[in-house]
Amino acid sequence: MFLKENMLLALESLRANKMRAFLTMLGIIIGIASVIAIISVGNSLSSSITSQLQGMGTNNFMLNIREKGSEFQGPKGRGKDGPSGSGGATAEDKDLITKEMVEAFQERFKDKVEAISLSESVGTGQAKDGRLYANVSVSGVNPGYMTVNSVEMTNGRFINDSDMAGRKSVTVVSDKLVKNIFGDSVNPVGKEVKFYGADGIKTYIVVGTYKYKESSMFSAASTSSEKDIQTSMYVPITLAKQDKTIKNYSNVTIMSKSDVNADDFKSSIESFFSKYYEKNAKWEPSVFSMSSQIEMASSMMSTVSIAIAVIAAISLLVGGIGVMNIMLVSVTERTREIGTRKALGAKNFHIRMQFITEAMIISLVGD
Structure with missing residues (x-):
C-alpha cells in the first residue's frame, strides 16, 4: 500500500x-x-x-626488406623503382628478394611450407568487352597466391606453372566482373577481356573465375553502385614483370603448415634469408606474422x-x-x-x- x-x-x-x-x-x-x-x-x-585479419591467414608470414637499423617491421612502401625505407632510400633490384632465394627456401623447408605467394601490381583501369565495362586492378601472381590468400574458384582454373613459364596472356577474373561484362548465364572461360590502363590496352584470355568477397564492412557504402566496385584480375607474375625494370621481389608471403610453431618458423625465415644480406650494407630481411598482427589488433x-x-x-x-x-x-x-x-x-x-x-x-x- x-x-x-x-x-x-x-x-x-x-x-x-x-x-x-x-x-x-x-x-x-x-x-x-x-x-x-x-x-x-x-x-x-x-x-x-x-x-x-583472420581471413588473411593466421599462419601467414610477410617477408620484406628494410633498411638496417630500422624498427619498422611491416611491408615496405614502393618507390619508383623499388621499396622505400624509413629514411627515404630506395632499394635497387639487386637488393630485393630473388626467385632463387624463394625456391631455395621452399626446398629447404618443404616439410613446413604450405605455399608461397608472389605478387606484382600491374595497374588499375577498366576491363571491357564492347560497351560493357568493370573497374579492375590487375595483379601479377604465382600459383601459390590462390592458397595463401584463400581464393575460391567458381569456374575454370587459377594461374598455373605453364602460364608462368610461357608468360601467357591469361587472366582469372571475379564473378562480379563476369556479371557486369558477360552476364550471369555466360561461361567466360576462353573469352577475351581487354584491360584499359595507364600503359595502354592489353588483351587477356579468361581461364577461370573466382568468388568476389567484400574486403570490409564499409566497402558496400564506398561506391555508388555495384558496377563501380573495383575487383582484381590476376595474370601470371612473369607476364607482369616482363616490361618492368625491377625483376625481383620486395614482398613475399609464406604460408606454413597448420602444425608448425609460428615463432620457430618465423625465426627460420629470418635466419635463412639473413645469410643473403650479410654483406649488404644497407638492407636486411624483415618478417612479421599475421598471428602477431591479430594479437596486436x-x-x-x-x-x-x-x-x-x-x-x-x-x-x-x-x-x-x-x-x-x-x-x-x-x-x-x-x-x-x-x-x-x-x-x-x-x-x-x-x-x-x-x-x-x-x-x-x-x-x-x-x-
Whole structure:
C-alpha cells in the first residue's frame, strides 16, 4: 500500500510538471541511446578488423626488406623503382628478394611450407568487352597466391606453372566482373577481356573465375553502385614483370603448415634469408606474422573497448546528474507539501521514498 501510494504521488507530480519531466527523460534517453550506439559500433569494428585479419591467414608470414637499423617491421612502401625505407632510400633490384632465394627456401623447408605467394601490381583501369565495362586492378601472381590468400574458384582454373613459364596472356577474373561484362548465364572461360590502363590496352584470355568477397564492412557504402566496385584480375607474375625494370621481389608471403610453431618458423625465415644480406650494407630481411598482427589488433581493440566503456559511463553519469538536479529543484519547490505531510505524521523516510520513487519512474521511462 505504501509503495502504491508513492507511485501515485510520483505520477501525479510528473503530470503536474510535464515539460520538466520530459526534458529530464530526454537526457536519460539520449544517454542510453548514445551508449548503445557507441558499444554497437565498437563491437562491429572490432569484429570486422579481427575477421579480416583472420581471413588473411593466421599462419601467414610477410617477408620484406628494410633498411638496417630500422624498427619498422611491416611491408615496405614502393618507390619508383623499388621499396622505400624509413629514411627515404630506395632499394635497387639487386637488393630485393630473388626467385632463387624463394625456391631455395621452399626446398629447404618443404616439410613446413604450405605455399608461397608472389605478387606484382600491374595497374588499375577498366576491363571491357564492347560497351560493357568493370573497374579492375590487375595483379601479377604465382600459383601459390590462390592458397595463401584463400581464393575460391567458381569456374575454370587459377594461374598455373605453364602460364608462368610461357608468360601467357591469361587472366582469372571475379564473378562480379563476369556479371557486369558477360552476364550471369555466360561461361567466360576462353573469352577475351581487354584491360584499359595507364600503359595502354592489353588483351587477356579468361581461364577461370573466382568468388568476389567484400574486403570490409564499409566497402558496400564506398561506391555508388555495384558496377563501380573495383575487383582484381590476376595474370601470371612473369607476364607482369616482363616490361618492368625491377625483376625481383620486395614482398613475399609464406604460408606454413597448420602444425608448425609460428615463432620457430618465423625465426627460420629470418635466419635463412639473413645469410643473403650479410654483406649488404644497407638492407636486411624483415618478417612479421599475421598471428602477431591479430594479437596486436586484439590488444588495441581491448583498449578501445575500455575507452568506450568510460564514454558510456560518462553518458550515464550526465543523465543521472540531470535527474538529481531536477529532484533537488522539486524538493525546493515542494517544501510546503513536505511540511504539510510531516505535520500529518509522515516521517523523513516516507518523504525520502516518495522522491526516490519519482526519480526511479523518470529513469525507467527514460530507459
